[in-house]
Amino acid sequence: xxxxxxxxxxxxxxxxxxxxxxxxxxxxxxxxxxxxxxxxxxxxxxxxxxxxxxxxxxxxxxxxxxxxxxxxxxxxxxxxxxxxxxxxxxxxxxxxxxxxxxxxxxxxxxxxxxxxxxxxxxxxxxxxxxxxxxxxxxxxxxxxxxxxxxxxxxxxxxxxxxxxxxxxxxxxxxxxxxxxxxxxxxxxxxxxxxxxxxxxxxxxxxxxxxxxxxxxxxxxxxxxxxxxxxxxxxxxxxxxxxxxxxxxxxxxxxxxxxxxxxxxxxxxxxxxxxxxxxxxxxxxxxxxxxxxxxxxxxxxxxxxxxxxxxxxxx
Numbered sequence: 001x002x003x004x005x006x007x008x009x010x011x012x013x014x015x016x017x018x019x020x021x022x023x024x025x026x027x028x029x030x031x032x033x034x035x036x037x038x039x040x041x042x043x044x045x046x047x048x049x050x051x052x053x054x055x056x057x058x059x060x061x062x063x064x065x066x067x068x069x070x071x072x073x074x075x076x077x078x079x080x081x082x083x084x085x086x087x088x089x090x091x092x093x094x095x096x097x098x099x100x101x102x103x104x105x106x107x108x109x110x111x112x113x114x115x116x117x118x119x120x121x122x123x124x125x126x127x128x129x130x131x132x133x134x135x136x137x138x139x140x141x142x143x144x145x146x147x148x149x150x151x152x153x154x155x156x157x158x159x160x161x162x163x164x165x166x167x168x169x170x171x172x173x174x175x176x177x178x179x180x181x182x183x184x185x186x187x188x189x190x191x192x193x194x195x196x197x198x199x200x201x202x203x204x205x206x207x208x209x210x211x212x213x214x215x216x217x218x219x220x221x222x223x224x225x226x227x228x229x230x231x232x233x234x235x236x237x238x239x240x241x242x243x244x245x246x247x248x249x250x251x252x253x254x255x256x257x258x259x260x261x262x263x264x265x266x267x268x269x270x271x272x273x274x275x276x277x278x279x280x281x282x283x284x285x286x287x288x289x290x291x292x293x294x295x296x297x298x299x300x301x302x303x304x305x306x307x308x309x310x311x312x313x314x
Contacts, residue, residue, distance in 0.1 A: 007083065009090035017091050021157035022200035028083065028138060029195040033274050037140070037220065040074045040280040047075065047103060050288040057168030060112030060210050063105040068238045068287040070098050070222075073279040076286070079222040080269045084136055085243055088224040091199060092132055096224040099123075099133065100237050100289070103140075104219045106148050111211035113148065115172035118157075119223065120202035121164035122171045127233035131161065132226035133202040139192035140218040147217040148209045150198065153178075153185040157203035173205060181205065236293040243268050 007025060009017075017023050029037070041047055053061040070076035078084065079101050088096050106112070120131045143149040159181055164171045185205075190198055200206065211217050225231075230240040 007087070009087055014091065017199070017201070020154050021204035022152060022154075022198050023091070024190070024192070025087075025197045025199070026193070027195050028136075028197035029078070029274075031195070033078070034140070034195050036074050036274065036277070036280075037078065041103065041140075041218075041220075044281050046073075046281050046283050047288075048105075051103075051105065052291045054112075054169030056112035056170065056210070057115065058113055058210060060110065062112040062114055062170070063107070064102050065105075066100055066102040066289040067283075068100055068236070068289065069241065069285050070101065071283060071286040072277075073282060073286075074274065074277045075101065075220070077269055077274045077277045078138070078220070080243060080267065081271050081274055082268055083271050084222065085224070085268050087199060088134055088136065092134060092224070092226050094132075095227040095242075097227055097241050097243055098238070099223040099225040101220070101222040104221060106208070106211045106217040106219075108147070108211060108214050108216045111148060111217060113210040114208045115167045115170050116175065116178045116205055116207040117164060117171055117173050118162060118203050118205055120161050121173055123202060123225075123237075124161055126235045126237060127231035128225060128229055129232060130226070130229045131157075131201070131203050132229040133223065134199055135202065135221055135223045136197055136199050137190075138197045138220045138222075139194050140220050141216055142194055143190070143192045143217055143219065145189050145191065147213040147215050148211040149192065149217070150190040150206055150208050150219075152188050152190060152198075152200065153181055153205040154188055156181050156185045156205040157201040159185075159203070159205075161203060162205070178205060236289055238287075 013023060047065055047067075050067075051063050051065045053063045056062050070079040079098055085096065119135055120128070120133065123133060124131075137150060141147075162173045162177050164173055166172070192198070225240075227240055227242070231237075
């Protein structure tokens with residue numbers, strides 16, 4: 001576990017990631033950054049109005065929102081920030097691009113479970129041929145055993161891709177194989193404070209239990225794919241879309257460079273862009289996912305979600 005002051009992926013940290021399938025960074029987002037994120041996600045409904053639910057097979061619903069491109073709002077600044085993107089690049093060993101971001105809302109007393117699965121279990125179905133992908137799970141609220149924190153099987157990414165089938169509304173890993181892997185891999189409860197993050201490999205087996213506590217458990221997740229792993233078919237997540245690195249050399253002022261970076265919806269931004277961002281409600285270009293287009297899930301069709309096919313940002 002590393003504290004996020006001036007973090008760098010050292011050779012030791014890289015070996016830990018390769019051996020365990022994940023690393024945990026404490027305070028990836030500080031309190032001020034979390035408050036800004038809260039302003040966008042809770043004081044406005046520009047994102048949460050796109051939420052849909054899937055059946056967890058245990059009489060509960062799992063609620064989430066997914067979007068394809070980071071955009072220029074505060075959530076986009078988090079997904080494009082150097083401390084997130086560059087860490088992902090060093091862990092995967094090359095250029096990455098934003099594959100999608102999601103907000104997972106496990107409400108108090110009612111939030112459903114997420115069954116054992118690998119993210120690559122369904123990304124493989126999207127035409128991503130190599131498991132050169134990872135997810136950054138950022139705790140928006142405190143995540144602990146009582147409210148359904150993430151659980152992982154350490155080192156299980158080395159088992160390769162496991163067959164997945166539909167478990168109620170979710171894609172779940174072959175449970176017989178999961179039970180076999182449990183005899184070899186340690187089960188870890190990933191307890192996080194708000195702002196902490198876990199970067200985990202796409203083949204790492206993980207799940208989370210239902211939330212029976214009086215406290216909600218929201219999480220902000222952003223996923224990255226290596227540029228060299230461009231999907232071989234067009235689907236509901238984006239093809240390779242470069243997270244351009246804009247040169248800051250020359251005579252331009254810092255203010256000019258900062259404005260230029262933020263205005264490019266697919267540019268990496270300096271970490272301070274999170275705190276200087278004032279866009280909390282313009283979701284242009286994010287392309288919120290219509291669950292009808294994702295063949296790896298089954299969603300609750302009673303959800304009253306409207307999608308304008310000509311402009312998914314609305």
